[in-house]
Every structure is written in C-alpha cells, then in structure tokens.
Amino acid sequence: MRDRFIKTLCSLAENDPRIMLITGDLGFAVLDEYRRRFPLQFINAGVAEQNMTLVATGMALEGHIVFTYSIGNFPTLRCLEMIRNDAAYHGANVKVVSIGGGFSYGPLGISHHATEDLAIMRSLPDVTCVSPTGLQEVEEATRAIASHPGTCFLRLDKDPGVDGPTRSEFLLGRPRVVRQGRDVAFIVTGGILSEVVKAAGELERQGVSSSIYAVHTLKPFDPTEIIAASKTHGAVVTVEEHTVHGGLAGLILESLADAQALPGKFLRIGLESCFSSVVGSQGFLRTAYRMDAAAIAARTTKLLGS
Amino acid sequence: MTLSTQQLVELSRRIRIHVLRMTSRGGSAHVGAGFSIADILATLYGNVMRHDPKNPRWADRDRFVLSKGHAGAAVYATLAEVGYFPTEQLQLHYQDGSIFSGHVSHKGVAGVELSTGSLGHGLGVGVGMAKALKLAGKAARVFVLLSDGECDEGSIWEAALFARHHELDNLVALVDYNKIQSLAPVAETLGLEPFRAKWESFGWSACEVNGHDHLDLQRALAAMPVHQGRPSVAIAHTTKGKGVSFMENTVLWHYRTARGDEFDRALAELERS
Numbered sequence: 340m341r342d343r344f345i346k347t348l349c350s351l352a353e354n355d356p357r358i359m360l361i362t363g364d365l366g367f368a369v370l371d372e373y374r375r376r377f378p379l380q381f382i383n384a385g386v387a388e389q390n391m392t393l394v395a396t397g398m399a400l401e402g403h404i405v406f407t408y409s410i411g412n413f414p415t416l417r418c419l420e421m422i423r424n425d426a427a428y429h430g431a432n433v434k435v436v437s438i439g440g441g442f443s444y445g446p447l448g449i450s451h452h453a454t455e456d457l458a459i460m461r462s463l464p465d466v467t468c469v470s471p472t473g474l475q476e477v478e479e480a481t482r483a484i485a486s487h488p489g490t491c492f493l494r495l496d497k498d499p500g501v502d503g504p505t506r507s508e509f510l511l512g513r514p515r516v517v518r519q520g521r522d523v524a525f526i527v528t529g530g531i532l533s534e535v536v537k538a539a540g541e542l543e544r545q546g547v548s549s550s551i552y553a554v555h556t557l558k559p560f561d562p563t564e565i566i567a568a569s570k571t572h573g574a575v576v577t578v579e580e581h582t583v584h585g586g587l588a589g590l591i592l593e594s595l596a597d598a599q600a601l602p603g604k605f606l607r608i609g610l611e612s613c614f615s616s617v618v619g620s621q622g623f624l625r626t627a628y629r630m631d632a633a634a635i636a637a638r639t640t641k642l643l644g645s
Numbered sequence: 646m647t648l649s650t651q652q653l654v655e656l657s658r659r660i661r662i663h664v665l666r667m668t669s670r671g672g673s674a675h676v677g678a679g680f681s682i683a684d685i686l687a688t689l690y691g692n693v694m695r696h697d698p699k700n701p702r703w704a705d706r707d708r709f710v711l712s713k714g715h716a717g718a719a720v721y722a723t724l725a726e727v728g729y730f731p732t733e734q735l736q737l738h739y740q741d742g743s744i745f746s747g748h749v750s751h752k753g754v755a756g757v758e759l760s761t762g763s764l765g766h767g768l769g770v771g772v773g774m775a776k777a778l779k780l781a782g783k784a785a786r787v788f789v790l791l792s793d794g795e796c797d798e799g800s801i802w803e804a805a806l807f808a809r810h811h812e813l814d815n816l817v818a819l820v821d822y823n824k825i826q827s828l829a830p831v832a833e834t835l836g837l838e839p840f841r842a843k844w845e846s847f848g849w850s851a852c853e854v855n856g857h858d859h860l861d862l863q864r865a866l867a868a869m870p871v872h873q874g875r876p877s878v879a880i881a882h883t884t885k886g887k888g889v890s891f892m893e894n895t896v897l898w899h900y901r902t903a904r905g906d907e908f909d910r911a912l913a914e915l916e917r918s
Contacts, residue, residue, distance in 0.1 A: 379780065385810075390769045390803035397773020400758070401781070421800075425766055429751065429759070 340477045340495040340530065341438045345373055345473055347481040348406065352377045357402060358422060358485065361395050363388045365438075370408075385408045388413050392421035392433065395477035399431035404485055406434045411451040415460055415492065426490040427465045434484050435460075436493045440470065440529050441580025442615070442624040443497035457528070458585030460492045461558045464535070467491040467511060471531040472553040473500040479509035480555060487511060498530030503553070512559035519611070520548035522570040523639055524575050524602075528554045528587045531580045534625060537632035542639060549639075554587060561592035569595050574604040576639055578630065580621075580624075583609040606642045608635055648691040648815035653859040656726060657687040661888045662915050663722035663735050669908050671739025673747045677886035677898035679719035681823045681856070682790060685881055686723040688862040689788060693868035698728035701755040707785050708774050710759045712767020713821060717749030720757065729756035765798025767791065768818060772804045775816040775876075786869075790819045794826030797835045802847070805876075809848035818849075818878040821856065823885035825896055844878045856881030889914050 349372060352358040358372060361382045384391035384452040385572050388409055395405040414437050415422070426433035437453060444451035458473050461468045467487060471477045477495065484491035503517045517532065518539060527535045532553055539549045550568060556558070569575050575595070579587040588607035595601045608630050617627055629638065648656065664679035690696070694707040696859035711720050718738055725732040737743035744753040748762030758774075761767050795801060808816050822840070824831045831837055844851040850871035855861045862881065869877040883901065886892030889911040889915050892903075903911050 382776075382811075384807060385803075386805070387803035389765075389800040390772070390807055393766060393769025393804065394773035394776060394807060395776070397770040398777040399773075400770070401774055401777030403777055406651065420763055421766060421769075424760070425770055433672055 340471065340474060340497070340499060341369060341395065343477040344436065344481055344493070344495055346477045348372050349376060351482065351485050352380050355404070356380065356403045359398055359403045359405045361391050361405060361407050363391045363407070363413055365409050383384060388417040389421055392418040392435070393425055395433045396421070396425040396429065396431045399426070399433050400429060404432045404434065406436055408438070410437065410439045411453045412456060414454045415453070419459065422465055422466065422490065427463055429644050430465060430489045432488065432539070434491045434493060436495065438495050440494040440496045442519045442621045443530070443623050445619050445624045448618070449616060452615060454580070454610050455582050456494060457557055457579070457581050457587065458589060461586070461590065465489055466558065467556070468494070468558040469511070469556050470494040470528045471500065472527060472529060473502040473540060475502040476500070476509065476555050483509060483511050494529065496530030498533055500530035500532045501536050509555070512556045512561050514561070514564055515553045515555065516564070517551040517553050518549065519573050520550040522548045522572065522574065523643060524550045524552060524572040525542065525585065525592050526552045526554055526565060526575060527578045528557065529580050531578055531630065533545045534630065534632040534635055535578050538635035541632065541636040545640065547640065547643065557587065557590050560590060562598065565591060565594060566598045566600045569600045569602040573602055574643055575602045576606045576608060576635070576642065578608045578635060580625070580630065582612060583607040584612055604642050604645070606638060608638060650859050653687050653691050656691055657683045657859070658915060658918055659726055659791055660687060660719055660722045662912065663725070663732070663902060664718045665911055665915065667718045667735055667738040667781070668818045669903050670736065671747070672902050673718070673739045674720065674900040674902065675701050675715045676903060677895070678713065678716040680887045680892065681883045681885050682719050682821050683887070684715055684859060685790065685819055685821065685862060686719055688859050688866070690723050690727045692863055693866045694788065695785070698756065701729060705783060705785050708771070708787040709836065710761070710767045710771045710787065710789045711749050712761055712771075712789050714748035715762030717747060720749050721745055721754070724754070724756040725787070727780070730754070731823070750784065751872070761845055764792065764795040765800040768801050769804040771816060772808045772813060775813040776811055777807070778815055779813065786815045786817060788817045788819065790821060793820055793822045793824060793831050793837060794834070796820065796837055805844070805847045805849065808876040812874040813820055813876045814872070814874055816876040817866065817869050818876065820878065820880045821883050822880050823883040824863065825885045825894065825899065827899060829896060844880070848875060850875045850877045851880060853880045853882060856883035857887055888918060
C-alpha cells in the first residue's frame, strides 16, 4: 500500500505544485523517487512529529496541500493535539498518512502497533478517516483526500488487501460491496479484507453464503447500505486489525443503533482491549489474536449456530 | 500605520483598559498576561507590521500568531483598536454565545491568523507559514509571540531547530519574559537561563529588549533579520500585570479577576497613566 501511495503522490505532485510531502525522518529508500523528482515539494522535518504537523498546518494555511508521513502511531497519537487544534480546527489541508496500520510492524513491538488510531482519529471533528482495503483503493483514496478540502487521515497497511473485480466508483464515505451473499454480512476495513475474502470462501464450502462490505472511509460514513445489509442478513460481523472498541465496530454499531437496525446476531472481530507483547509478523499476530481467515470463519460459524 | 511614541503609549493604555473591562465583565483570568504584552502588541500593529485592517487576508500582509493564547483578550482589543472590528464587540468577550473565547480563536474574528490556547503550538505553525512564504517568494514576515512558561514545551525547540535549518529569516519570535508562570516564578519552576544563549545555540539571532519601551521594541524589530538566513528572537523583558501597581509581578493576577473595588482602583490607575 505504501508504494502505491507514493506512486500516486508522485503523479499528483507532478501536476499540482501545492502538493507537499513532509516526513518525520522515515521512508528510507521508499521516498527516493519522490525526493529526486520534487525537491521543492519535499521536507524532512526530522524526528519531530509535533513540529511536522505544526509546520504542515502553517504551510496548508498558506495554500499548500501537505501530506505528513510517518509510521505507526507517530503521525497520529504523538501529535494528536496538533491535528485537533491546529490542522482540523482551522480546516487546514493537512493529510496525515500513517504507514503500518494494525500489526503491519508486528515484530517491532507495541510502540509500532497502530491498534487504536482509527477510534481516536474518527472521534475528531472535521477529520476525514480513510483506511483502504486494496491497492486500487489506495490510489483512489490518495487522489480523493488530495482534492477533498480539510484535514484527512490515511491509514495504510502492509497487507495489500484485495482489489475487487466488480468494484463501484470510489466515493469518500460510501462502503463498497465486494461480495453479495445471504446469511452473514462481513463489514471490513483495511488490508485485513484479504483474510475475510478467504474466510468467505471457506464458509461457502461449508454452505454459508456471505456478503462483504469494504469500508474504506470511516468518516464521513453513509450507513445506508450497511443498514440494509443488517436487515437482510440477520448476522453482521465486523473485522478490523484494530481494537474492537471505538473503531469500525463502534462506527457500525452506532450507525445501526441510530437507525434502529441492529441485527439479531453481531460479532466484533479485532483486538480485544489489550497490548500485544507477543513478537510476530502481521500474519502470526492475526492468528494469535483470532482474526485470520480460519478464525474469522470459525467464529462466524459459531455465531450463526448460536 | 505609523504612530508616534505618544500614540503608541496611548494605544497600549487603551488595550489595557479594554483587557481589564473584558476580563472583569466575563469573569475570566489572565489579566496579568494581557497587560504584559500590551506594549508589544501596540508596537507590532502600530508601527512594525505591514497589515491592512480593511483587508485582513491581504496576501502580502505580515502574519501575527499569538502562541500564548491565554492572553487573547489583548489581541482582540488590539485588533479592535486598530480597526479590524468595532471596539463595542469587545463587550462580547467570554460571554455565552460569543465568538471571542478566552483563548484566542480565529473563527469569525477578522485579523486572527491562528487559534491557540494549548501552549507550544504557535511557533511551529508560524514556522510553516514562514517556510511557505519563502517558497512563494513573498517578502512578508511572520511574528510569533510566546510566553516564557511556554518555552518549557519541547515543541518550541523542535520548531526552533527547524526554523534555523531552513534559514527562515522572515520569522521573528518574541518572548514575553515576565518571569512568572502559572504557579510560581519561572526560575523556581523550570529555569530558562541562560535563555538568550539557548536561542543563540539553536542558531537564532537573539536580542533582549525592554518589552514596555516602544522605541526599544521598534528599533529591535525593525532591524530584523539581524543575520541573513537566521530566524530572530526578541526576548522582551516585561512585567506581568504591567500598568496596575497591585497586579504587577504577582502570580495571583495570572488568574484573579478584578471586581468591585479592585476593578475601580485598577481602572483609575490605567486612566491616570
């Protein structure tokens, strides 16, 4: 996802001198092409994420479209107040990009696990929150937030996710149907869509028909399709590589509850409220925390049989 | 706008009277912080900055950021006095339903570049503005007014590093060095000395001025940037609560609201001055 983002940003920067990329001293080798081609549209702010965000706000207020770039929680939680008070309150064109959603940097330890960022960022007013579920969506999302006024958060995953072959037009806030079924509706954000697609295949072999909705934008959010899905499926399962508190699960439950459309059965798959001190790759940790394809299928089967 | 020294003194006095009335009416704090910067604001808006109250978003204006947002009343008062909006609107400060919040807010208030209130934010945003202005080839300068206690924040020094590295000589920081912070004197909290040397060691051109002497302030600010390629800082020695004898140099008047007899005595002192 990271490489697709950079490639898209290069294409945007080429046509729009307002585009600026500020990194918090991360992106070794990855940013080389961008730096070489657009030296006047690139700044390394050093290991100083608070200032990176403040400088981005100042430049945005002067007319730039500024992407701040770092990994894990560094561009978000580390400088949360700067995003809130400075960027968002001023409607500044600051696009906060975090490489490494969830367990992307699993073996590096909990400092590098971005497992609460969606919940926190989506609680901020006037911050658009985007978490693509496939590479095509990374490109679409990058273009969309560049032209969308105001502060945005783009959460990118190590897992490239899945590009659906029959995807509809990308619209910020509008979920996409990846697969249409009958018995259970999966609602997913981020690259972990790849696990859900596998789980759906496994369930199909067991005779369970499932729908999959890819939620690439958590804020703003148009709940129309999800509400309809809840009514037609009877069972809803949210899947996110993130805490089950306040992120995608929170969004969906809020939306369904507001519409008096809670399904008969509901399951939140994600990280229970805990820090992972287990060392492991993204795949290993998904298995350890019961959110890989096999666990999703098994837990869904159990839900449906309960 | 070019004002005589006498006019600057008068402008400063009016700013202080507004701040006294505003904080008293609203029951808000920070009267001492407002008095501390009244002369700096008068000098900046009266004689130093290029700005146009009739065209607040003029592209070539100098930018001003109040990083110590708690002294917002003084900025609102200054903006009203120099013509950004009618002084009658100052009566709305801190009132229910008003746009004039205790910590300075830009929404709906002509002339305010940045909303602040959490310390340590303004310098970094000012740095970003200065960087963008340089890239755009504009001659405008960016002035950022900091408090001394605010310099406890690490983000100030992140911004200081960045500004020197990027040779932002269009950036001027002013520190309201009244030497009293929220609970106690600066020296007893987190000592800043040797303060000027700290800025200089970060590569800034630094000078020290009397923050209540308009001529001294004007001379120092007009001479900036002192060195090509370096940001400048004016460490303004000030007195918290300046202008009202019983408020001067006390921690109490960081928070206390002047009411009743205290209000009358303070107003009388300012009107006599």
